[in-house]
Amino acid sequence: MKASDNIDFAVGFTNPKKIGDKVAQGEPLLIMHYNDESKFAEAEKIAKESYIIGDKSVSKISRLVTVRIV
Numbered sequence: 001m002k003a004s005d006n007i008d009f010a011v012g013f014t015n016p017k018k019i020g021d022k023v024a025q026g027e028p029l030l031i032m033h034y035n036d037e038s039k040f041a042e043a044e045k046i047a048k049e050s051y052i053i054g055d056k057s058v059s060k061i062s063r064l065v066t067v068r069i070v
Helices: 037-049
Strands: 012-014 031-033
Touching: 031 037
Parallel strands: none
Antiparallel strands: 012 031
């Protein structure tokens, strides 16, 4: 939640689909790894809101990294 928190390396996302990839119905966009059930719902909501699926091809990829925490 904040830069000083310890990093839990067991938690994260495996992203089998990249921006612009074709996706078939039922195919996973990403795989979520978690070990705290109480935080899963929030992480799932954020992940679902991060995708836009449409039939148009991607012409411009926006910047993926917006803030760098040092």
